[in-house]
Amino acid sequence: MSQILSMRELVPTIFEAVVKAPEIAKKAKAGEFLVVMPDEKGERIPLTIADFDREKGTITVVFMTIGTSTYKLADMKAGDEYFAFVGPLGHASEIKNHGTVVMVAGGVGTAPIYPIARALKEAGNKVISIQGARSKELLFWEDKLASVSDEHIIMTDDGTAGRKGLVTEPLKEVIEREKVDIVYAIGPIPMMKFSALTTKPFKVKTIVSLNSIMIDATGMCGGCRVNIGTETKFTCVDGPEFDGHLVDWDLLISRQKIYIHEEKCSFDLYLENKGVKL
Amino acid sequence: MTDKKPRRKERVPMPEQEPKVRATNFEEVPLGYTPEMAIEEAERCVQCKVPSCVCGCPVNVHIPAFIKLVAEGKFAEATRKIKETNALPAICGRVCPQEVQCEEQCVFHKMGRPIAIGRLERFVADYERDNDLIEYPTLPEKNGKKVAIVGAGPSGLTAAGDLEQLGYEVTIFEAFHKPGGVLMYGIPEFRLPKDIVEKEVDYLVQMGVELKLNEIVGKTVTIDELLGERGYDAVFIGVGAGLPKFLGIPGENFGGVYSANEYLTRSNLMKAYLFPEYDTPLVRGKNVCVVGGGNVAMDAARTALRLGGNVSIVYRRAREQMPARQEEIHHAEEEGVKLCLLTNPVEILGDENNMVSGLKCIKMELGEPDESGRSRPIAIPDSEHVIVADLFINSIGAGANPLLTKSTPGLELNKWGYIEADEWGKTSKPGVWAGGDIVTGMATVIEAMGAGKNAAMDIHEKLMGVKKPDTSPEALPDDMECQLPPKRKEPTS
Ligand SMILES: Cc1cc2nc3c(=O)[nH]c(=O)nc-3n(C[C@H](O)[C@H](O)[C@H](O)COP(=O)(O)OP(=O)(O)OC[C@H]3O[C@@H](n4cnc5c(N)ncnc54)[C@H](O)[C@@H]3O)c2cc1C
Ligand SMILES: Cc1cc2nc3c(=O)[nH]c(=O)nc-3n(C[C@H](O)[C@H](O)[C@H](O)COP(=O)(O)OP(=O)(O)OC[C@H]3O[C@@H](n4cnc5c(N)ncnc54)[C@H](O)[C@@H]3O)c2cc1C
Ligand code: SF4
Ligand code: SF4
Ligand code: FES
Numbered sequence: 001m002s003q004i005l006s007m008r009e010l011v012p013t014i015f016e017a018v019v020k021a022p023e024i025a026k027k028a029k030a031g032e033f034l035v036v037m038p039d040e041k042g043e044r045i046p047l048t049i050a051d052f053d054r055e056k057g058t059i060t061v062v063f064m065t066i067g068t069s070t071y072k073l074a075d076m077k078a079g080d081e082y083f084a085f086v087g088p089l090g091h092a093s094e095i096k097n098h099g100t101v102v103m104v105a106g107g108v109g110t111a112p113i114y115p116i117a118r119a120l121k122e123a124g125n126k127v128i129s130i131q132g133a134r135s136k137e138l139l140f141w142e143d144k145l146a147s148v149s150d151e152h153i154i155m156t157d158d159g160t161a162g163r164k165g166l167v168t169e170p171l172k173e174v175i176e177r178e179k180v181d182i183v184y185a186i187g188p189i190p191m192m193k194f195s196a197l198t199t200k201p202f203k204v205k206t207i208v209s210l211n212s213i214m215i216d217a218t219g220m221c222g223g224c225r226v227n228i229g230t231e232t233k234f235t236c237v238d239g240p241e242f243d244g245h246l247v248d249w250d251l252l253i254s255r256q257k258i259y260i261h262e263e264k265c266s267f268d269l270y271l272e273n274k275g276v277k278l
Numbered sequence: 279m280t281d282k283k284p285r286r287k288e289r290v291p292m293p294e295q296e297p298k299v300r301a302t303n304f305e306e307v308p309l310g311y312t313p314e315m316a317i318e319e320a321e322r323c324v325q326c327k328v329p330s331c332v333c334g335c336p337v338n339v340h341i342p343a344f345i346k347l348v349a350e351g352k353f354a355e356a357t358r359k360i361k362e363t364n365a366l367p368a369i370c371g372r373v374c375p376q377e378v379q380c381e382e383q384c385v386f387h388k389m390g391r392p393i394a395i396g397r398l399e400r401f402v403a404d405y406e407r408d409n410d411l412i413e414y415p416t417l418p419e420k421n422g423k424k425v426a427i428v429g430a431g432p433s434g435l436t437a438a439g440d441l442e443q444l445g446y447e448v449t450i451f452e453a454f455h456k457p458g459g460v461l462m463y464g465i466p467e468f469r470l471p472k473d474i475v476e477k478e479v480d481y482l483v484q485m486g487v488e489l490k491l492n493e494i495v496g497k498t499v500t501i502d503e504l505l506g507e508r509g510y511d512a513v514f515i516g517v518g519a520g521l522p523k524f525l526g527i528p529g530e531n532f533g534g535v536y537s538a539n540e541y542l543t544r545s546n547l548m549k550a551y552l553f554p555e556y557d558t559p560l561v562r563g564k565n566v567c568v569v570g571g572g573n574v575a576m577d578a579a580r581t582a583l584r585l586g587g588n589v590s591i592v593y594r595r596a597r598e599q600m601p602a603r604q605e606e607i608h609h610a611e612e613e614g615v616k617l618c619l620l621t622n623p624v625e626i627l628g629d630e631n632n633m634v635s636g637l638k639c640i641k642m643e644l645g646e647p648d649e650s651g652r653s654r655p656i657a658i659p660d661s662e663h664v665i666v667a668d669l670f671i672n673s674i675g676a677g678a679n680p681l682l683t684k685s686t687p688g689l690e691l692n693k694w695g696y697i698e699a700d701e702w703g704k705t706s707k708p709g710v711w712a713g714g715d716i717v718t719g720m721a722t723v724i725e726a727m728g729a730g731k732n733a734a735m736d737i738h739e740k741l742m743g744v745k746k747p748d749t750s751p752e753a754l755p756d757d758m759e760c761q762l763p764p765k766r767k768e769p770t771s
Contacts, residue, residue: 023498084491218494266557
């Protein structure tokens with residue numbers, strides 16, 4: 001059991017929890033993830049390590065409420081305990097001095113990208129961050145991301161903050177403007193897919209972090225399999241980061257939809273149990 | 279003797295749920311003996327001077343001794359007799375393949391009516407538990423040594439229990455949020471109720487074993503850290519064979535295509551069969567294809583059947599060659615599972631949503647025997663046909679999961695990735711023992727327990743200098759030579 005030390009809503013639908021987990025904090029590296037279960041009847045869901053503090057022995061997770069499990073997590077308060085909080089899992093990001101890196105974050109993807117940007121900055125890279133959101137009120141951690149970036153570009157769909165438009169626009173401009181050695185893109189699947197498509201003609205290596213549906217997250221079940229080039233890989237143990245130019249996006253999208261009916265049924269029951277009229 | 283009825287000849291049958299009824303629920307299929315039935319069955323045992331049955335049991339349960347106690351109606355004492363060598367009798371009585379172990383060696387086996395050792399073992403263990411008669415052994419004083427056990431499957435649990443009883447401070451590190459290994463995530467509720475597994479684990483915890491759940495060794499903590507800064511004097515690795523195998527045919531990544539590991543873990547560990555009360559979903563197929571012929575395939579098929587599917591097992595050889603227990607095949611067929619024998623899948627078909635829609639198969643015929651002695655199946659030309667399916671479960675075996683072994687330098691592996699260990703579980707790495715499926719490839723619960731037992735004795739000898747028995751336990755008559763420790767097998771596929 002891991003105790004929640006603090007819990008807050010960063011922006012509507014996006015929550016940040018700081019969790020006491022000294023053993024995991026001791027090991028945590030940027031790019032790794034955890035498996036979290038809200039309660040005994042809950043699912044095992046993966047969440048990226050958004051921050052860690054080795055001294056305090058804490059791990060920060062940031063999640064967006066989209067279905068039963070994430071709503072259950074959002075219902076929990078400081079002092080509550082997660083039924084399971086397991087990690088660190090997956091491969092850490094490769095941190096070295098590449099030269100110039102562009103970090104593209106979409107929506108809740110800002111959280112997982114932040115520790116990677118920080119580590120890359122500390123490794124001596126020039127860090128250019130592009131942070132996108134639907135609108136101003138959904139932007140979070142701008143200051144954190146800016147503090148580890150040499151340049152920080154904000155994009156919103158409706159133009160209420162930063163520039164109006166998609167993250168792929170400044171991404172293309174930066175690549176045309178200067179030599180970029182590597183791009184990280186983390187966010188919703190379409191955003192990662194189109195970022196990879198944007199960089200492909202320029203042959204700039206683009207790392208994406210895939211969010212396959214998982215169970216054990218130790219390579220035991222194969223449920224998280226994805227196609228990378230001609231090979232089948234397990235996201236949990238071979239990833240979650242992969243070369244975005246090799247990902248079979250259509251397969252990933254279709255495998256995300258396997259339980260679409262069950263997820264709705266589960267969420268309806270969740271609302272009913274909370275006394276919400278349907 | 280005069281007032282007793284004559285000794286019964288045939289085995290006392292065990293009542294079971296009717297096939298039609300049980301095919302729609304997850305309750306246990308066999309219902310267990312009543313005390314009268316157990317006594318009647320126990321009285322059939324002739325208490326052989328040289329009890330060959332004991333040799334058939336990988337942990338040499340004192341079979342005639344416990345059966346005698348059953349015949350006398352001393353059920354709790356009978357359980358304690360079994361527990362001298364086997365800490366998990368309620369589990370073994372249910373899932374041991376007795377027909378090729380203890381019961382195969384019973385003198386009545388040739389006549390087709392061996393003593394129902396497994397059923398009796400199950401009965402007495404249930405009796406002790408249900409009547410709150412469980413007694414905890416008095417433990418010796420702590421000897422000041424610490425042992426870490428990796429994995430709470432049958433091998434790890436057994437090693438932990440034995441070492442605790444020898445005075446060690448024992449901690450189990452388990453990756454999942456529940457202990458039990460395959461007993462928890464693989465074998466379904468209708469064959470092994472999970473509250474029984476929980477109670478047997480609780481017995482160890484009550485005895486003093488520390489259980490650390492949600493700790494993945496190799497990730498949260500490494501073997502070298504356990505032996506180093508964490509101060510453990512020895513480590514036993516019992517992580518099982520948790521790596522799914524896929525067929526390598528087109529279409530395997532469609533939705534609704536599962537490895538048996540995933541399907542069973544969702545259903546058993548995560549309780550997806552109770553969805554939406556539990557949050558984890560599972561594709562509930564109307565037409566289900568399970569590929570494989572082992573116990574895992576039977577478990578997957580019978581689970582899918584209970585979740586409302588028409589289930590076919592697709593197997594490339596003939597029925598006689600299926601590796602599953604006869605009893606399981608029989609149970610599956612009784613419940614309505616169809617067997618498509620001599621049939622091999624070549625491609626999985628999908629619909630416009632990338633969900634599985636069918637299975638393209640070819641017919642096979644049996645040719646000359648291969649190295650395993652089984653007839654080699656050969657494809658019949660132009661025999662392609664399509665079986666309609668909206669759920670496909672792949673049960674063609676498991677491999678060695680590299681997560682832990684990759685992070686443990688100095689641990690020698692064989693060419694399949696299993697850990698190299700001697701018959702006492704000693705590995706190439708100082709301070710590290712291993713046993714169970716991660717050494718032998720998928721075997722049985724009782725063999726994994728035997729491995730845990732042997733390792734505990736060897737650890738005790740290394741750490742405390744107490745010599746382990748190098749032949750069969752003293753309880754065995756002089757003129758008997760049993761295989762102990764159990765013979766190692768190469769992994770089968
Ligand atoms: C490595 C990894 C890291 C992730 N990190 C974060 C993070 O830091 N913050 C965050 O908000 N989200 C993260 N996710 C996604 C997060 O796991 C899902 O949003 C969550 O599981 C949804 O569960 P739900 O019950 O709330 O929604 P549901 O209604 O169950 O599902 C909504 C959608 O989420 C996806 N999903 C469902 N179950 C799972 C599952 N067990 N595993 C993965 N995806 C699933 C499916 O595409 C589904 O359509 C990550 C996913 C992965 C694989
Ligand atoms: C579906 C199915 C049905 C079966 N039916 C039968 C049967 O009827 N009769 C029979 O005798 N045998 C049966 N078997 C085989 C039997 O279950 C196994 O041989 C036995 O469980 C092996 O025990 P083990 O201790 O080696 O490992 P497991 O039971 O596999 O347990 C290993 C444990 O280690 C944990 N673990 C793994 N990696 C790590 C890590 N890095 N850190 C911490 N923990 C870790 C796992 O989560 C698991 O809990 C069946 C197997 C399956 C899959
Ligand atoms: S443990 Fe298994 S093999 Fe041994 S006596 Fe019991 S049922 Fe038979
Ligand atoms: S061999 Fe059979 S009859 Fe003889 S002691 Fe063992 S169980 Fe009893
Ligand atoms: S989640 Fe089971 S193998 Fe990746």
